[in-house]
Amino acid sequence: MDQNARVSANIKLVAEAAGVSRATVSRVMNGRSTVAPELAERVLAAASALDYAPSQVARSLALGRTSTIALIVPDLSNPMFQDVLRGLSQAAGEDGHRLLIAESNEHVEDEEVLALEARRRCDGVVLASPRLPTADLERLAPQLAPLVLINRKLPGVPSLSVDYAAGIQDLVAHLLSLGHRRIVYLAGPPASTSNRDRLDALLRLSQEGREFELIQVACGAMFENGHAVAGGVAASGATAAVAYNDMVAFGALSGLHELGVSVPGQISITGFDDIPFARFTTPPLTSAAVPRNTLGRRAWEQLRSQLDGHDGGGSADFRPRLLVRGSTGRTAEG
Amino acid sequence: MDQNARVSANIKLVAEAAGVSRATVSRVMNGRSTVAPELAERVLAAASALDYAPSQVARSLALGRTSTIALIVPDLSNPMFQDVLRGLSQAAGEDGHRLLIAESNEHVEDEEVLALEARRRCDGVVLASPRLPTADLERLAPQLAPLVLINRKLPGVPSLSVDYAAGIQDLVAHLLSLGHRRIVYLAGPPASTSNRDRLDALLRLSQEGREFELIQVACGAMFENGHAVAGGVAASGATAAVAYNDMVAFGALSGLHELGVSVPGQISITGFDDIPFARFTTPPLTSAAVPRNTLGRRAWEQLRSQLDGHDGGGSADFRPRLLVRGSTGRTAEG
DNA sequence: CTGAAAGCGCTAACAA
DNA sequence: TTGTTAGCGCTTTCAG
Numbered sequence: 001m002d003q004n005a006r007v008s009a010n011i012k013l014v015a016e017a018a019g020v021s022r023a024t025v026s027r028v029m030n031g032r033s034t035v036a037p038e039l040a041e042r043v044l045a046a047a048s049a050l051d052y053a054p055s056q057v058a059r060s061l062a063l064g065r066t067s068t069i070a071l072i073v074p075d076l077s078n079p080m081f082q083d084v085l086r087g088l089s090q091a092a093g094e095d096g097h098r099l100l101i102a103e104s105n106e107h108v109e110d111e112e113v114l115a116l117e118a119r120r121r122c123d124g125v126v127l128a129s130p131r132l133p134t135a136d137l138e139r140l141a142p143q144l145a146p147l148v149l150i151n152r153k154l155p156g157v158p159s160l161s162v163d164y165a166a167g168i169q170d171l172v173a174h175l176l177s178l179g180h181r182r183i184v185y186l187a188g189p190p191a192s193t194s195n196r197d198r199l200d201a202l203l204r205l206s207q208e209g210r211e212f213e214l215i216q217v218a219c220g221a222m223f224e225n226g227h228a229v230a231g232g233v234a235a236s237g238a239t240a241a242v243a244y245n246d247m248v249a250f251g252a253l254s255g256l257h258e259l260g261v262s263v264p265g266q267i268s269i270t271g272f273d274d275i276p277f278a279r280f281t282t283p284p285l286t287s288a289a290v291p292r293n294t295l296g297r298r299a300w301e302q303l304r305s306q307l308d309g310h311d312g313g314g315s316a317d318f319r320p321r322l323l324v325r326g327s328t329g330r331t332a333e334g
Numbered sequence: 335m336d337q338n339a340r341v342s343a344n345i346k347l348v349a350e351a352a353g354v355s356r357a358t359v360s361r362v363m364n365g366r367s368t369v370a371p372e373l374a375e376r377v378l379a380a381a382s383a384l385d386y387a388p389s390q391v392a393r394s395l396a397l398g399r400t401s402t403i404a405l406i407v408p409d410l411s412n413p414m415f416q417d418v419l420r421g422l423s424q425a426a427g428e429d430g431h432r433l434l435i436a437e438s439n440e441h442v443e444d445e446e447v448l449a450l451e452a453r454r455r456c457d458g459v460v461l462a463s464p465r466l467p468t469a470d471l472e473r474l475a476p477q478l479a480p481l482v483l484i485n486r487k488l489p490g491v492p493s494l495s496v497d498y499a500a501g502i503q504d505l506v507a508h509l510l511s512l513g514h515r516r517i518v519y520l521a522g523p524p525a526s527t528s529n530r531d532r533l534d535a536l537l538r539l540s541q542e543g544r545e546f547e548l549i550q551v552a553c554g555a556m557f558e559n560g561h562a563v564a565g566g567v568a569a570s571g572a573t574a575a576v577a578y579n580d581m582v583a584f585g586a587l588s589g590l591h592e593l594g595v596s597v598p599g600q601i602s603i604t605g606f607d608d609i610p611f612a613r614f615t616t617p618p619l620t621s622a623a624v625p626r627n628t629l630g631r632r633a634w635e636q637l638r639s640q641l642d643g644h645d646g647g648g649s650a651d652f653r654p655r656l657l658v659r660g661s662t663g664r665t666a667e668g
Numbered sequence: 669c670t671g672a673a674a675g676c677g678c679t680a681a682c683a684a
Numbered sequence: 685t686t687g688t689t690a691g692c693g694c695t696t697t698c699a700g
Contacts, residue, residue, distance in 0.1 A: 008477075010693055021671045026695055036669065051477065056454040057400060058693035060391045061676050068434070068455070076420045086410045089437050098455065100402070101435050103423050120390040121402070121432065143342075143385065223614050254614065277611050280557050280588065344677055355687045360679060370685065392677035395692045672699085683688080 009050035017046035029054055069303055070100040070118035072111065073128045079275060080292055081128060084150060087296020088126060095304060097123075108132055112140055119144050123307055126150060126299045130193060146306035148299045151194075158302050159315045160295050164194055164272075165201035167288035167320030171242060171270045172205050172212070174286070174322060179331035180240040180268060181212045184233055186219040186226060186252060188244030195244055198272070202242065219244060223251035230255025239267060239331045246271035246278045249285055253327065257282075264329035274323055283326030290320050343384035351380035363388050403637060404434040404452035406445065407462045413609060414626055415462060418484060421630020422460060429638060431457075442466055446474055453478050458637045460484060464527055480640035482633045485528070492636045493649045494629050498528055498606075499535035501622035501654035505576060505604045506539050506546070508620070508656060513665040514574040514602060515546045518567055520553040520560060520586060522578030529578055532606070536576065553578060557585035564589025573601060573665045580605035580612045583619055587661065591616075598663035608657055617660030624654050 011029075015022045020039055027035050028043040035043075046052070060066040071088055073081040089099045102118045104111045108131045119125050124146035129137065134154070141147055141157050149159035175183060185202050188195030199216075206214040215236050219225045226248035233241050233252060243249035249271030256263055263269055263283060271278055274289035295318060302314055349356045354373055361369050362377040369377075380386070394400040405422055407415040423433045436452045438445045442465045453459050458480035463471065468488070475481055475491050483493035509517060519536050522529030533550075540548040549570050553559045560582035567575050567586060577583035583605030590597055597603055597617060605612055608623035629652060636648055 011695095012693080022694075023671060023673095023696075024669090027670090030695085032695095034669075039670085053450065053454060055395075055693050056451075057391060057394045058676090059695075061389075061395050061678090062693080062695045064676070066391060066455075076416070076423065082410070082416055085435075086437070089410065089435065090439065093437065098452065099435050101419075101423060101433050103420070103427065105424065116387065117390075118432065120387060121400075250614065254616070257616070280584065282588070282591070282616075345679095346677080356678075357680080357687060357689095358685090361686090364679085368685070373686085389677050392692090393679075395694090396677080396679045398692070670700085672697105674695105674697085676695090677692105679690105679692085681688105681690085684686085 008055075009047075009052040011052075011054065014043065014046045014050055014052045017050060018042040026054075065307075066122050067096060068098040068100055068122040069124045069126065069300075070102060070115075070122045071126045071128075072102045072104065072115050072118060074104050074106050074108075074111070074130060076101075076103045079273070080290070083292030084126075084128065084296040084299065087293035087298075088300050089296070091297040091300035092303075095300070097300075104129075106131075112136060115140060115144055124148075124303045126303060128152075146303055148302045148306075150295065150299065153315070158306070160298055160302065161315075161317050162194075162290050162295070163317040163319045164197035165204075166317075167272060167290070167322075168198050168201035168242070169205065170320070170322040171272075171286075171288055172202070174324060174328065175240045175242070175268065175270070176211055178240075178268065178328060180238075181331075182215070182236075182238045182240075183212050184215040184217055184236045184238035184241045186217055186229060186233070186241055186243040186248050188219065188221050188248070190218075192221070198242075198244065219248055221245060221248065223247050223254075226251025226253075227255040230259055230261075233267065234259055234261050240328070241267060241269045243269060243271050246273045246275045246285060246287055249287070249327070250277070250281055253281055253283075253285070263327055268328040268331075270328060272320075274321075278323075279325070281327070286325045286328040287323050288320035289323055291318050294318065342389075343381075343386040345386075345388065348377065348380045348384055348386045351384060352376040360388075399641075400456050401430060402432040402434055402456040403458045403460065403634075404436060404449075404456045405460045405462075406436045406438065406449050406452060408438050408440050408442075408445070408464060410435075410437045413607070414624070417626030418460075418462065418630040418633065421627035421632075422634050423630070425631040425634035426637075429634070431634075438463075440465075446470060449474065449478055457641055458482075460633045460637060462486075465525075480637055482636045482640075484629065484633065487649070492640070494632055494636065495649075495651050496528075496624050496629070497651040497653045498531035499538075500651075501606060501624070501656075502532050502535040502576070503539065504654070504656040505606075505620075505622055506536070508658060508662065509574045509576070509602065509604070510545055512574075512602065512662060514572075515665075516549070516570075516572045517546050517574045517576055518549040518551055518570045518572035520551055520563060520567070520575055520577040520582050522553065522555050522582070524552075526555070532576075532578065553582055555579060555581065557581050557588075560585025560587075561589040564593055564595075567601065568593055568595050574662070575601060575603045577603060577605050580607045580609045580619060580621055583621070583661070584611070584615055587615055587617075587619070597661055602662040602665075604662060606654075608655075612657075613659070615661070620659045620662040621657050622654035623657055625652050628652065 125144045126148045128150035271285045271287040274287045278285040349359045459478045462484035605619045605621040608621045612619040
């Protein structure tokens, strides 16, 4: 008998205890219509005496909605997704929705089943899946709707993306204004589309305006990669380096420091992302800040409008914000 | 009519399409008992034709379990919780469980209702709630069971904690071995229990062994705080500084560098946490690494054993791992 | 304003 | 092996 105390009471028990019907209990618990104050009182008393709280699973089944959404990401250790997660979690939470989270650990082959499985437990999906083949995504999208895509576009599906090209453009304009005419790009992982975006933007800018010469150095995404190419950067004759991201820029900074090359005296360096540490390097890193948290919040707003039956339709590109700090300066001749 | 295509098919539709009963469909979908191959074939065909996948909500209600667990944390931007989240998500995922995540944003007053609400949607809870009053936690715990606590102990509830005192002990032993006899502690936030743990350990060590003198400096948890006290550290006459965490140590490092104080030549510095950047400061930071990911994995194992009906009962303390790097060295006279 | 009853979609005894 | 049937706990018409 005592064991029953462990399992939480259900609506029937409360109804009997309060001497009313289950419908009335339901109404009271949901603050519905006007139940006679006296009855409401009794129901509330019974509920609290029995430690009753409605089963969300049963409500979900009856209502046809779960008040839960899912976020699917390849890798939770990526600061990008961490911040999207936070923004999404907070925004959805403020509207009384819970967040289910699924990580594919970069196993693209699992992503599809992961996403579908998650979708069956909730009302909508925010999907960040940089590597899923487009054909698969097209097939998947309708089954996941309501759906919001992160950093990936697909006709007919709302999507929120970072405008890496615009960020690069701002960084280059900044460097040009400081007199730099020979710029080296410390390239990220070749497979990364965000590296592709940056590189394409740089190529276009150097070719269109003919205002500067672009040199490429294969690098990577980590501190160590930036550190390793410091010598090459110094020898390149460039007066400025645009790094794939802040980690790489930081590594290059550190390597150049060891080589006795002064930044920004002899060479300027820019990062990308504005990770928390960018402000604290020596010198502090000029970078382009991606509004990751905002991306998460907007993802919820987009999803909510779909849940509310509005077409939503709102895709958006988020322009990174240029942050000028100490790692960039005028060229000697500038 | 076409609109019906949007809503996913249910078991009844599939049963009719395959000319079998719903029970048979259920059996096939769950790979249960031996259904005649021919029937199974028909069911599968019908299911795929109708794009059918079982409603997880309905299953959850019928089965009395959701195959979902919840993680409740005060702040997702805290690297500690991010890594616990990852470990937990991966471990639970490998066992076919999903993760619901709820963030209280440090609003302690919301944590209780947040936790209860989350619990109603899943099978168990991992709770990191450093500030919830013990009395509240005691009342809450039975309602959240199966429950695992992170960095917090409560009689009768399995809990996984970081042994900060042991980490401090290792750091101090390291400093003592280098000849340091006058150590300044850059204290974290006074309200933080993890600061309390570190301080208590330091006080005990300095009093018990009488091997070194302890100085305290009020500081904080951020880079800026460490940076601000650099002058005081230099003036304290201490030959070594134990910082509350890596961020503070990094700030102090930076401040001392600006003051022309050499590390570890004139003063040694230790951090705590081994954040990713600790390896990249100049000089690299001696620190104590907290096995955060492991904490998350173990939390799942603990929870799973409770879900399996085993008493679990396993609480554990995780000893940080001492990482000796360049920021600590012998004293001049040592 | 309240209660009876029919679902929501699936699972699991129990029979056949 | 397969189907029938009774739930899981809640919501919501529809009567009264």
